Amino acid sequence: MINQYRIRGQVGKGQHGEVWLCEDTRDNDKQAAMKVVKRTNPRLDKMNRLRRKPLIPPSNHTPLTEAIGETERQIRKEIAIMKKCRHPHIVKLLEVIDDKLKSKIYMIMEYLGGGEIRWKDEYSNPTLRIDQTRRIFRDVTLGLEYLHYQGIIHRDIKPANLLWSSDRQTVKITDFGVSHFSYAQHLAAVGKDISKAKKYEEDMIFMDDSALSKTAGTPSFYAPEVISDDRYKTFSSDSLINATQSMPRRQITKAIDIWALGVTLYCLLFGRVPFDPPDQSEFTLYRLICEDDWGVLDTMGSDRAPTYGRKPRKMYKDTEGYTAVKLLDRLMDKVPSERIELDQVKVRFLNRLFLGCRSDSGPTSVAFGMGSPRPP
Numbered sequence: 001m002i003n004q005y006r007i008r009g010q011v012g013k014g015q016h017g018e019v020w021l022c023e024d025t026r027d028n029d030k031q032a033a034m035k036v037v038k039r040t041n042p043r044l045d046k047m048n049r050l051r052r053k054p055l056i057p058p059s060n061h062t063p064l065t066e067a068i069g070e071t072e073r074q075i076r077k078e079i080a081i082m083k084k085c086r087h088p089h090i091v092k093l094l095e096v097i098d099d100k101l102k103s104k105i106y107m108i109m110e111y112l113g114g115g116e117i118r119w120k121d122e123y124s125n126p127t128l129r130i131d132q133t134r135r136i137f138r139d140v141t142l143g144l145e146y147l148h149y150q151g152i153i154h155r156d157i158k159p160a161n162l163l164w165s166s167d168r169q170t171v172k173i174t175d176f177g178v179s180h181f182s183y184a185q186h187l188a189a190v191g192k193d194i195s196k197a198k199k200y201e202e203d204m205i206f207m208d209d210s211a212l213s214k215t216a217g218t219p220s221f222y223a224p225e226v227i228s229d230d231r232y233k234t235f236s237s238d239s240l241i242n243a244t245q246s247m248p249r250r251q252i253t254k255a256i257d258i259w260a261l262g263v264t265l266y267c268l269l270f271g272r273v274p275f276d277p278p279d280q281s282e283f284t285l286y287r288l289i290c291e292d293d294w295g296v297l298d299t300m301g302s303d304r305a306p307t308y309g310r311k312p313r314k315m316y317k318d319t320e321g322y323t324a325v326k327l328l329d330r331l332m333d334k335v336p337s338e339r340i341e342l343d344q345v346k347v348r349f350l351n352r353l354f355l356g357c358r359s360d361s362g363p364t365s366v367a368f369g370m371g372s373p374r375p376p
């Protein structure tokens with residue numbers, strides 16, 4: 001038992017901790033997920049201490065972020081971010097058990113019993129039907145829109161971080177381990193005055209936007225702007241100096257999540273990632289992401305709906321294949337400022353779902369919104 005929680009089996013293990021199924025004995029044995037994380041990780045903390053080299057020697061006034069180790073700083077950031085979120089498509093943090101004298105921190109979350117989304121079989125064929133993908137995509141779009149409105153960039157959107165509720169009716173976004181909260185981005189989204197920051201004061205220590213310059217997430221889902229030129233281009237020593245001097249630092253914004261949403265949608269539709277280097281090297285992967293186009297298979301989903309190719313002709317514009325490829329095009333635009341925003345995804349691709357279109361009101365077999373049924 002940890003406080004009122006009776007521990008049942010282990011449901012998963014991540015890089016930073018373990019997740020256990022437990023029951024809340026004070027709430028009719030209601031199921032919950034308990035993420036148990038160690039406050040310190042000597043190897044990681046040492047590495048980060050060396051990397052960060054404090055500019056000011058420690059004193060009585062050393063900021064809290066310097067006084068605690070890197071691991072605990074990351075956990076606290078994850079908790080601060082999760083505390084801000086209350087949304088049907090975001091995993092809910094119920095409670096944190098944080099006894100300063102103990103080596104572990106316990107995060108109690110709602111239990112998502114449906115587990116991870118299974119999107120491919122052993123031969124990399126898609127396992128989801130188009131209508132299932134459409135529902136998952138809608139849930140994630142809504143969850144992500146809420147995060148961005150809050151000023152949160154998730155930074156690790158991918159199928160493995162989307163979990164089904166126990167009844168498999170809803171998908172929720174999880175794992176805020178590398179997420180970032182930017183007060184500036186929150187204000188930009190809601191258009192408020194920065195002097196009204198009172199409410200967020202306690203979290204200000206985690207709002208250092210410079211942390212965004214560190215690469216985080218999963219390589220196959222990286223947006224081009226996350227990958228700096230020196231990670232996939234070969235330079236002569238002279239041109240490297242010139243290139244790094246002249247290269248403006250690319251701005252990391254919520255657009256990186258929209259790209260990752262596109263990669264996720266591609267995975268669900270085709271059972272494979274859009275950029276898959278034949279030599280399996282990260283160097284090649286980064287080059288493909290930054291410079292190459294992706295391709296499409298002839299069909300998508302386990303129900304094998306036709307796609308009509310990478311550049312489908314206008315005559316197919318009312319088909320789900322055409323709509324899906326156009327949506328992928330807009331989500332995976334290599335230029336972040338040109339990439340579609342989530343409100344546009346809603347208006348242009350999910351509109352009918354939002355209006356609650358019923359199966360008897362017309363063609364609902366269309367994959368991503370408006371249009372008429374597939375041609376024969």
Ligand SMILES: Nc1ncnc2c1ncn2[C@@H]1O[C@H](COP(=O)(O)OP(=O)(O)OP(=O)(O)O)[C@@H](O)[C@H]1O
Pocket residue numbers: 011012013014015016017018019033035091109110111112113115116160161163174175177
């Ligand atoms: N609220 C939850 N309900 C049910 N299962 C969960 C829940 N949260 C996490 N899990 C499961 O536990 C596993 C570990 O989750 P966790 O977030 O710690 O690790 P992770 O996703 O591997 O991330 P990282 O290694 O980056 O910390 C996940 O694969 C997931 O299936």
